[in-house]
Amino acid sequence: MGQLQQVERYIQEGDVDALGRLIDQLNESTDFDLLYEAAGLLADYGFMxxxxxxxxxxxxxxxxxxxxxxxxxxTLLELGEEDEALLLLTDVGPDDEEYVQALLALADYYQMSGMAEAALAKIKEAHALAPDEPVIRFAYAELLLDSGKYGEAVRLYLDLHEETDEIGGISILSRLAETYSAGAAYEEAIPYYEEMLQEQVLPDTLFGAAFAYFQSGNAERAVAHLTDLIDMDPDYFSAYMLAGQSLSVIGEDRKAYELFKDGIRRDEFDKELQLAAGKSALKLGLADEAEEHLHEALALDPEYMEALITLASLHNEREEDIKLFELLSDTKDEWDDHPLLNAFLAYAYEREEQYDDAYVSYSKAYVGMKEDHGFLESFAKFLLEEGKRDEALVIVKELVTIIPENEYWRAYLEAQNDEEV
Structure with a gap:
């Protein structure tokens, strides 16, 4: 039995001691071809x-x-010895036949280290040296895609698509669809998704196509693909959210709500589905159901501001002041300076005739709501009722600037001006 076969046998048998002794023997050999094959074999099996x-x-x-x-x-990169690995790679110079290969290895390292610009510089140099090499063009396109340079990536993928269907097991069609979608060119992405679906129907492809249709304004086609996707894989959780949103767009609010609930039954810990179900229930006039979903969303994430605002808005609209106080007191650390929530609190305090607290909340809300004429009108009326005419006048002037067509406040301001004269 040859030494290479022995290496493989010891690896497969898990005989680490025998493998170590054999490697010691190999390291004494001057058969460099044998040594090179043995090193490659060990690396393939993960014995870095x-x-x-x-x-x-x-x-x-x-x-x-x-x-x-x-x-x-x-091998050193796999072992975490980056500095030594980089010294070796940078020691391969432009005169070496393997220089392009070294550039590719450096690009991979820089990409994995989050140094996108350095990675792009290396792959760009490799591409300039071997512009017709498909693997290099593909690697360049991949880096451009990761760096958000979608137009440049598309051009390379299109060139590759004319020559081959895939590289390294990766479909060029899928990359074209993904790149167009990533660059928000959804209509351009759709034909590539549909071509992929003609070849093979896969869950990710169905979702990608559905998302592209949804973003392109064709919610009906999105629903069709998502229905097929959920039938194929009921645990593809993202499909429920997008399907519900698509149904809502085409006016199928009841079906949308049922789909959100189906998704929750599959994944009860999805806070976004709980929020979507809550908003959907509100559209249907199901306030109690909406409240339950929103509480579930906040139980999953007490800092989920969108759910908190939606639930606070519901309590404010229904003038459920005690519930609003309880909700906001329980989460005060998360929202204390939020203008809209302070506004809701101000309205509730005013309704409950707690005017000092209302004034504090109105004042805190005002900092971030100077462009909201509905809030400004409420604040102005409150200040006038509290006898704070000077402060009210400041608000009224802002109101007249924002909504000059409002005759009531314009008349009030003119009357104040006449009094001053």
Whole structure:
């Protein structure tokens, strides 16, 4: 049995001690081809430390071999030895045949490290050196997509699409659909999604197509794809939200609400579905059901501001002041400076004739609601009733600026001006 076969046998048998002894023997060998194959085999099986020992030995004998530097660098990156790996990769120069390969490895490293611009610079250099190489064009397109440069990425994917259907097991059609969607070119994405669906119907493709249709204003087609998706995979949770939203757009509010509830039954911990169900129930006039959903959303996330505002708005609209006080007192740390919630509280205090508290809440809300004429009118009336005419006059002047067509406040302001004269 050859030594390579022994390496594989010890790996498969899990005989680490025997494997270690064999690697010691291999490191004494001068059969560099054998050593190189053994290192590759070990790396393929995930024995990176053992592979690195052999690459290190090879580089001692062949210090100028660029391919060895790249292979060892890849192994070191897997082991978390980034600094040493980068030294090896940057030691591969433009005169080396493997320079483009080193650039690709550097681009991968920089991308994984979150250094997008550095990654793009390396892949751009590689592309300039080998512009016709499909793998490089694909890698360049992938980095452009990740960096949000969708137009440039699309051009590369379109060129690749004329030559091949996939690279590295990744469909070029899927990348075109994804890139157009990421760049908000949803109508351009749709034909690629539909072509993919003709080849194979997959849940992610159905969802992608549905989202593109929804964003393009074709909610009916979105519903059709999402119905197929939920039938295919009832646990594809995102489908329930988008399906409910699509049904709501086309006026099917009852069906939308039922779909949101179906989604909640599948995933009761989805706060966004609870909020959507609450809003849907409100559209249907089901206030009690809406309140229940909104409380569930807040139980899942007490800092969920949209659910808090929606529930507070419901209590304010129904003049459920005690419930509003309880809700906002329980969550005061989360919203204390929120203008709209202070406005709701001000209205409730005023209704309950707690005028000092109402004044404090009105004043806090005013800071962020100077453009809301409905709030300003309520605040102005409150100030006038409380005898705070000077403060009220400031609000009235703002009202006349915002809604000059309002005859009541314009007349009030003119009357005050006449009094001053």
């Amino acid at each position: 430390g053992e592979a690195d020992r052999i690459y290190e030995t090879l580089l001692l004998h062949l210090p100028d071999e660029a391919q060895l530097k790249i292979d060892r660098a890849s």
